[in-house]
Every structure is written in structure tokens, then in C-alpha cells.
């Protein structure tokens with residue numbers, strides 16, 4: 102089984118989000134970049150398939166050379182090889198087009214992408230990729246088993262869980278639950294050393310077009326002071342929520 | 350021409366988001382002077398949509414659409430969008446709508462912006478504001494395409510009654526090729542889901558153990574709220590993963606979010622920030638949540654919450 106895991110290189114969850122150049126550009130200054138958490142759940146599951154079902158795991162990202170340490174980390178976690186499509190994409194559709202061109206050459210059985218990235222939160226890449234390839238697609242995927250060319254997947258829905266079965270090839274949008282938190286792999290020295298020997302190839306982008314462009318960023322308006330209520334004056338809290346905030 | 354909305358229903362009733370989409374679509378339709386068309390699947394009586402400004406309802410009732418499959422629903426919406434020459438489609442932010450949107454975008458060669466938080470800043474070209482960096486920021490983005498799709502953040506616009514004379518029609522279902530088979534759907538019955546809830550009551554590690562969750566549950570029941578928790582609480586198995594909210598869990602965009610024994614770590618706050626009113630109950634005055642909350646009680650959850658439940662019950666019955 103050939104698995105591709107699509108990796109997004111995103112600011113660490115504790116990052117302070119700021120913008121520069123007249124609020125038109127994300128300020129990378131002092132920001133640490135990591136594997137997008139949803140992609141990491143997917144990668145961890147892919148490595149499980151590698152260990153238990155002899156799958157070959159490839160990782161790919163669309164981005165400039167600054168993404169390479171993130172790909173090396175994926176190799177240290179256990180991926181067999183890595184690709185970087187050398188393009189600063191403008192939107193998720195452009196990412197999907199680049200990934201789809203690569204997938205058409207490689208014929209992966211399973212393609213895993215995070216259901217959304219924590220930077221742009223577009224939630225578009227896995228679905229668009231599946232549509233461009235004509236593959237099956239299951240998003241919000243929180244469990245995945247594969248046997249004999251058939252996948253059984255669970256999808257989180259609003260207020261429940263849906264279980265589906267389908268044939269490969271399949272694209273999934275990975276999320277929490279796909280693996281246990283404790284199964285996330287922290288690369289050890291051996292993994293890090295091996296990662297240096299593994300192949301990381303740079304691909305020339307194919308022609309692609311974005312369907313959206315960002316003109317400006319802004320931060321939420323600063324919040325007013327919290328109104329404190331004494332613990333023995335809970336009636337006051339109820340009054341505030343009813344008369345002032347009008348939420349109960 | 351016209352604006353298309355996909356109105357979702359559950360157990361034979363439209364979801365709250367259906368009325369929000371109708372109100373939102375109405376406002377844009379009025380600016381453009383076009384019709385607002387709603388599509389509903391396997392929904393018998395759609396008259397209520399007219400109260401929220403819909404001009405035309407296209408009903409597709411077919412056994413093949415009994416269980417939701419994104420490919421199937423997307424194909425049906427795409428067919429209608431094409432026959433009606435739709436330029437703008439508005440979807441909600443439900444799990445199903447977010448599943449459909451990218452498929453629909455590719456089949457219509459449409460632009461798609463998710464998590465849109467208000468009316469477009471411009472309609473020609475379409476320019477919208479959406480949340481990004483998991484609610485830590487917004488971006489303004491332009492979609493200059495023949496067809497565009499907006500994914501509206503739930504609860505970001507609201508719903509407004511605006512009665513219209515509705516025209517109903519039936520369309521037959523198109524069948525999409527898919528080998529995806531829905532085997533089973535497990536719904537946690539009787540509870541409000543976090544995605545649909547007006548009020549969410551959330552507990553953190555400060556509650557000390559799962560045996561104390563009756564406090565959270567009782568408060569939630571009193572308020573008709575959904576229950577949620579912080580990440581460590583679900584990691585430790587005190588609560589199911591589906592209740593984990595925050596940057597790596599579910600987003601919350603309720604009217605009221607009550608956090609009990611939650612410290613307010615940046616990753617937690619990122620996910621719940623788009624809730625309108627935030628209340629924190631925590632015994633540590635230094636807890637970062639107090640900086641993010643609108644109302645706060647510095648006190649012991651084990652004393653404050655039972656008192657709050659009692660007082661709320663009295664308030665509700667008065």
C-alpha cells in the first residue's frame with residue numbers, strides 16, 4: 102500500500118499572531134513552525150500502517166525551502182521519503198492542484214491530509230484534492246482501518262459518529278481521534294539520524310491558479326475588562342447574563 | 350442568477366443555521382436584486398423558510414439521499430446551481446456542509462471561502478472577511494470567479510424574520526458514482542451538540558475528576574446547553590474526545606460559553622473565542638481566562654456551581 106501524507110507547515114499553537122507590511126503579511130519573526138496537528142495525527146496513523154501492514158509512507162508539502170525542517174521531522178517520525186513542491190501557494194485550491202499533479206504520477210492508495218490547518222483553517226485541501234483525482238473522500242476522519250483494498254472509516258459528525266466503508270483509493274481529512282495522543286511519535290536520535298539519509302526531493306510546480314487572494318489581515322478588537330461577581334452574589338451574575346448580555 | 354443556500358435539517362426540522370443562511374442570503378439577494386433559492390433534501394414541509402426571506406424552495410426528496418453522503422449531496426447541489434445559473438452559494442459551517450463545500454467548489458470551478466464572519470464587504474468582486482489562525486485573526490479575501498461559495502460561520506450573522514411568498518418546486522435526485530457506503534450513524538441522543546448549541550458549559554482539570562461532572566451536566570441541563578471540556582480532560586479519559594474544544598478540538602461559536610475550572614491556555618481560548626459572551630469560574634484570580642472573559646467569578650467551583658444551578662432554577666421558574 103502506498104500512502105501519501107500531505108503536510109502543512111504552520112505556526113506552533115502558542116505563537117503570537119502578528120502582521121507586518123500594512124497588515125498584508127503574517128509576521129514570521131520569532132515564530133516556531135510545526136507539523137499541523139491534524140496532519141500529525143494522519144502521519145502517525147500512516148506510520149502505523151507502515152509498521153503493521155508494510156505500507157510505504159511518503160510526505161509532501163507545497164511551500165518554500167523554509168518548510169524543509171518540518172519535512173525532515175516527518176522523516177524522523179518514520180516517513181520513507183519526502184517531496185516539496187517549490188511554490189508559495191496563494192490558496193488551498195492551488196495546493197490541491199499541485200498535490201493532484203503529483204498524485205496522478207504516483208497512484209497512491211491512500212492520501213491523508215489534515216481536515217484543516219491551524220493557520221488558514223480553510224478546510225479545502227483534502228476535499229478538493231479528492232475531487233480533482235476522482236477519489237473517494239472522508240473528512241473529519243477519527244478512525245481508519247484498511248483490509249484488502251477496502252477502508253472502514255469513522256467520521257465525526259455534529260453530535261455523533263458515522264461509520265462508512267469504501268474502496269481505495271481514498272483521501273481522508275484527518276483529525277483528533279485517528280490515533281491516541283500517547284501514540285504521537287517524538288523523534289528519537291536514531292530517527293533523526295536516519296532522516297538525514299532519506300530522500301527529500303524538490304519538485305517543480307505545475308501550472309496552477311488560485312481562486313482567492315488575501316488583501317488584508319486584522320486582529321480581533323481588544324476585549325474590555327472582565328466584570329467580576331463575588332461568589333456569594335451569584336444572583337448578580339444571572340442578572341448580568343439576562344439583562345445586560347441577554348444570553349439567558 | 351440568484352443566490353443558492355443549502356438548508357440542512359435534522360429529525361424533520363430545519364437546523365438553526367438554515368434560518369441564519371436564509372437571513373444572510375436574503376440580505377445579499379436584496380443588494381443584488383436577485384432571488385434567494387433554498388435547496389432542502391428529504392424535508393417534507395419547508396414553508397417556514399419563507400418566514401426568513403426565501404423566495405423559492407427546491408425540494409429533493411429521494412430515498413437515495415436518506416443517509417448523507419457528501420458526493421451525492423454535492424452533485425445534487427451542483428446540478429441545481431448549474432441549471433439555475435447560480436453565481437453565489439452559501440453553506441453553513443456544519444460538519445456536513447464543510448464536507449460538501451470543497452467537492453462542490455471543484456465541480457463548479459468555484460472559489461470557496463470558509464469561516465466567513467459577516468456580509469461581504471463588496472459583491473463585485475466578492476470580498477469577504479473570514480476568521481483564520483483559529484480565531485486569533487481575520488483575513489479579508491477576494492474571490493474573483495464566475496461562481497463562488499461562502500461557508501458562513503455558524504451564529505456569526507443571526508436570523509431575522511422576513512416573510513416572503515414562497516414558490517415550491519420538486520427536483521429529482523441525480524445519482525453520483527460513489528463506493529462510499531454509510532454503515533452506521535451513532536447520535537448521542539437527547540443532548541445538544543456543541544456545533545448547534547446556544548450555550549456551552551465547559552469543564553477543565555479544576556474539576557478534579559470525572560466523578561464531579563454531574564456539576565457540569567446539571568448546569569448544562571438547567572440551561573439547555575451542550576457540555577464541553579478542555580484537552581487534558583479528554584486526554585485523561587474523563588470525558589469523550591467529542592467534547593474537547595479548542596485549537597486542536599472543536600471550535601465553539603455559541604452565544605454563551607461558561608468555563609469552569611479551565612485555566613484559559615492560549616490553545617483553549619483560540620477555539621472558543623468566537624463565542625459571544627464568556628463566563629469563567631475559577632479559584633485562581635491569576636488564571637489567564639479572566640483576561641478573555643466578559644464575566645468572572647473568583648471562587649471554588651464546588652461551591653459556586655451548585656449555587657448557580659439553584660439560582661438558575663429559581664430564575665427559570667419565576
Ligand SMILES: Cc1cc2nc3c(=O)[nH]c(=O)nc-3n(C[C@H](O)[C@H](O)[C@H](O)COP(=O)(O)OP(=O)(O)OC[C@H]3O[C@@H](n4cnc5c(N)ncnc54)[C@H](O)[C@@H]3O)c2cc1C
Nearest residue numbers: 553554555579580595596597610611612614616632633650
Ligand atoms: C499543541 C497543543 C494543542 C493544544 N490544544 C488544546 C485544545 O484544543 N484545547 C485545550 O483545552 N487545550 C489544548 N492544549 C492544552 C493547553 O495548553 C492547556 O494545557 C489546557 O487547556 C489546560 O486545561 P485545563 O484548563 O483544564 O487545566 P489546567 O491548566 O490545569 O487548569 C485548571 C484550572 O482549574 C482551576 N481550578 C482548580 N481547582 C479549582 C476549583 N476547585 N474551582 C475552580 N477552579 C479550580 C485552576 O486554577 C486552573 O486554572 C493544547 C496544548 C498543545 C501543546
